[in-house]
Amino acid sequence: MYRALYRKWRPKSFDDVISQPHITTTLKNQIKNGKTAHAYLFTGSRGTGKTTCARIFAKAVNCLSPKDGEPCLECEICRDAENGALSDIIEMDAASNNGVDDIRDLRENALYTPERCRYKVYIIDEVHMLSNQAFNALLKTLEEPPEFVKFILATTEIAKVPATILSRCQRYDFNRIRTEDIRDRLLHIAQSEGVGLDGDAAQMIASIADGGMRDALSILDQCIAFSENITRDVVFDAAGIAGRDYLFDVLEAVFERDAKRALVTVEGIYSKSKDLQRFCAELLEQMRNLMLIKAAPSEKELVRCLPDERERLAAISNKTSLEEIISKLDTLKESFERLSYSPSKRIELETALIKLCSGQVRQAQPSISEEPPLNRNNVKNPPKNEIPAPKEEQVDFSKLRAEDFKPLREWADVLEEFSKTSPAVSGTLQNSQAYVNGNVMLINAQNEFFLKLFKIKENAFALGEAVKAVTGKTYVIRARAPQTAKDESKEAGKLLERAKNGEIPVETN
Ligand SMILES: [Zn+2]
Numbered sequence: 001m002y003r004a005l006y007r008k009w010r011p012k013s014f015d016d017v018i019s020q021p022h023i024t025t026t027l028k029n030q031i032k033n034g035k036t037a038h039a040y041l042f043t044g045s046r047g048t049g050k051t052t053c054a055r056i057f058a059k060a061v062n063c064l065s066p067k068d069g070e071p072c073l074e075c076e077i078c079r080d081a082e083n084g085a086l087s088d089i090i091e092m093d094a095a096s097n098n099g100v101d102d103i104r105d106l107r108e109n110a111l112y113t114p115e116r117c118r119y120k121v122y123i124i125d126e127v128h129m130l131s132n133q134a135f136n137a138l139l140k141t142l143e144e145p146p147e148f149v150k151f152i153l154a155t156t157e158i159a160k161v162p163a164t165i166l167s168r169c170q171r172y173d174f175n176r177i178r179t180e181d182i183r184d185r186l187l188h189i190a191q192s193e194g195v196g197l198d199g200d201a202a203q204m205i206a207s208i209a210d211g212g213m214r215d216a217l218s219i220l221d222q223c224i225a226f227s228e229n230i231t232r233d234v235v236f237d238a239a240g241i242a243g244r245d246y247l248f249d250v251l252e253a254v255f256e257r258d259a260k261r262a263l264v265t266v267e268g269i270y271s272k273s274k275d276l277q278r279f280c281a282e283l284l285e286q287m288r289n290l291m292l293i294k295a296a297p298s299e300k301e302l303v304r305c306l307p308d309e310r311e312r313l314a315a316i317s318n319k320t321s322l323e324e325i326i327s328k329l330d331t332l333k334e335s336f337e338r339l340s341y342s343p344s345k346r347i348e349l350e351t352a353l354i355k356l357c358s359g360q361v362r363q364a365q366p367s368i369s370e371e372p373p374l375n376r377n378n379v380k381n382p383p384k385n386e387i388p389a390p391k392e393e394q395v396d397f398s399k400l401r402a403e404d405f406k407p408l409r410e411w412a413d414v415l416e417e418f419s420k421t422s423p424a425v426s427g428t429l430q431n432s433q434a435y436v437n438g439n440v441m442l443i444n445a446q447n448e449f450f451l452k453l454f455k456i457k458e459n460a461f462a463l464g465e466a467v468k469a470v471t472g473k474t475y476v477i478r479a480r481a482p483q484t485a486k487d488e489s490k491e492a493g494k495l496l497e498r499a500k501n502g503e504i505p506v507e508t509n
Contacts, residue, residue, distance in 0.1 A: 005224075006217035009189050010052055012082070013070045017049050017056070018185055018213070019177040024053065026172075028069030031060045037170045039142050039151040041127075043158040044174025047212025051091075051125060053174075054152040055081070058089045058121035061150065077117060088117035095126045100133035107141045110149050120149045127153040128160035135162050142168040176211025179203070185213065186220055196229035204235045210304060247282055248312045250353070251290070254328065255316050259357035263350060276345045280336045280352075286313065287329045293317045294325055295457035302458070322457065328356050395440055395476050402495045405435035405442060410470050418466035425453045425462070435496075436475065441467070442496050443479035450481045 011017045014024035023042075030036045040057075042050040059071035059081045071078045080086045092106065106122065114120045130138065142151065142165065153169060155161055183199075183206040190197035197220070205223070209216035223230045223238040246265050253262035269279055289303045293310075294317045296302065303310065317325075335352035342348040408414070411434045419426040428447040435442045445451070454460050460477075468474055480496060 004218070005189065005193075005221050006214045009217065011049070012056065012073055014053070014056055014060070015070065017053060018181045019175055020049055020053070023172045023174065027053065027057055028060075030069075031057075031066065032069040036061060036150065038145050038147075038149065039169040040153065041158075041161070041166065041169035041171045042152060042154045042174060043161075043171065044156070045176055045211060046156055047209070047214035047216075048174040048177060049213065050154040050174055051123065054121075054123045054154060055089075057152060058119075058123065058150075061119050061121065062086075062088070062117040086117065088114040088120045089123070090120065091123045091125065093125045094129040094134075098129045098131050098134055100131060100137050103130070103134040103137040103141075107137060110141060110146060113146075114148055118148070121152065122149065123152045123154065125154050126156065127165075128155045128157045135165060139164055139168070177213050179206045179211075182206035182209055182211075182213060182216045186216060189217070190220070190230070193224075195224055197223075198231055200232045201230045201235045204232055207304060208235075244282075244309070247279075247286060248309065250283060251286055252312070252316060254353065254356045255320050255324075257357045259354050262353045262357055266346075266349060266353060270346055276349050277336070277339045280332070280339055280349060284329070284332055284336055287325065287332055289313055290317055290320075291322070291325045291329060291461070292458060294320075294322045295461075299456075299458075326461065331355050397440075397478075397495070400437055400440060400495060405437040405495065408434040408436045408441065408471070414463075414466050414470045417469050418463055421462045421466065422459060425459050428453055439473070439475050441475035441477045443477065444496050445479055445481040448481050451479070454479065 014028050017024050040054075042054060044050055056071060059073075059078050060066055060069060062077050062081070063071040064075040064077055065072045071081075073079075073082070077086065081089055090106075090109075092102070110120065110122065124138075139162075141149075145151070151169075153161075153165070158166075183202045186202045186205055187197060187199070190202070201223075205216055205219045208219060219235070219238070220230075223234050226238045227234045246269055249265045250262050253259075253265065266276075266279075270276065285304065286309075289305055289310075290313055292299065292302045293313055303313075305313065332352060335348060335355075339345050339348050411432075414434070415426055415429055415432075418429070428450040429443070429445060431446045432450075433444045435444070454463070464474065464477065467477070
């Protein structure tokens with residue numbers, strides 16, 4: 001019987017797991033030192049190894065002769081676990097068992113001592129799908145678990161897991177797998193399977209899979225069905241990439257403001273029963289690519305798409321402004337969020353497309369620069385060959401008063417949020433402060449590299465996103481770092497100087 005590659009090549013020990021050394025090393029050390037927790041939460045996008053690591057963990061804590069925190073893979077426990085023949089390792093898919101009764105059954109069952117193992121290990125996949133009642137029932141078990149029970153909860157959507165559950169678990173964030181790691185693994189597997197796979201083709205599969213090993217191996221499976229000698233062309237045919245034209249058709253229509261063409265294309269997608277939410281996610285991804293191509297043309301590796309697709313994106317990018325891309329990206333993102341709970345996904349998507357084609361440019365995301373745009377003429381007429389700065393709601397800095405600025409209390413939360421997307425950049429904001437007044441935010445940075453990094457529009461955009469995620473508001477952001485501290489001629493600089501001198505009242509509550 002044919003076994004899917006991703007099953008056959010699922011890693012059996014921690015050392016086989018790729019791109020997650022921060023997790024596998026910690027788990028191995030815990031097992032080696034007998035210091036495992038009773039509940040874990042594994043989070044990350046699909047195909048990054050959450051369930052795989054949970055299974056290895058379940059084997060390793062029960063293995064009769066573990067080696068250095070790894071399961072031996074030879075003892076009867078390891079072998080039976082591998083065959084799914086061990087009643088003490090229980091896997092449950094919360095997507096299909098999400099009710100309170102399912103969790104009550106689990107709780108009762110958890111009270112019985114393990115049959116053959118040292119620990120009973122419950123692996124609950126897609127745990128965010130549990131109902132509220134089910135979460136409450138689970139919480140009770142997590143609060144007072146029998147000492148012979150361990151839980152591993154896995155989720156792709158951490159935001160939907162209640163804080164009460166999170167606080168009971170050790171949390172591990174799984175990275176998307178690096179494209180080059182996927183490529184190398186594909187080449188290794190193909191070689192072992194006696195299948196010809198050239199480097200270009202492997203690279204292409206890896207970039208389509210976008211950080212998910214399972215998707216990469218499914219595509220490889222499809223390719224093998226086509227040919228034993230896999231080249232770029234085989235990948236094109238097998239993975240139906242030629243079929244991704246509709247995505248770029250819609251994107252082009254949106255930037256040409258051709259609502260009719262966009263709607264007709266979506267009609268075609270709908271009639272082929274394609275998932276509209278997935279389509280919207282793909283469209284967002286390409287919109288992001290457009291933004292990166294426009295804002296940072298030299299940073300080629302940031303853009304995730306195929307070479308041919310890149311040409312189409314570049315053509316669109318040449319005909320539009322960064323301001324317009326960001327505005328459309330914003331509109332689309334809002335629609336994407338609404339899509340998940342909208343009863344009529346089709347209407348939601350069509351509305352979004354009509355908005356996108358109407359050409360209204362909304363207030364853009366905050367941009368960051370070290371100086372306020374005192375001379376508005378420069379903003380209105382940017383020098384040729386330069387990307388115009390995103391238009392902002394007009395702010396007259398000379399009218400703002402330092403005493404009206406208040407420290408942003410959630411600044412630490414913003415930095416934490418920001419560090420999730422841009423850890424290196426957020427590091428340069430250590431010991432910084434932020435002050436707000438209406439929709440204006442002033443950041444007083446302490447690190448001179450700060451401004452350099454923030455000249456890259458993507459970083460500024462990401463900070464704006466983090467601010468928005470935490471405060472729910474969009475701000476016009478101005479900042480300065482030590483090397484510009486002496487420049488008091490600029491209004492924002494003056495305000496900050498006074499803020500630093502304590503003239504801005506600091507709230508104590
Ligand atoms: Zn073993």
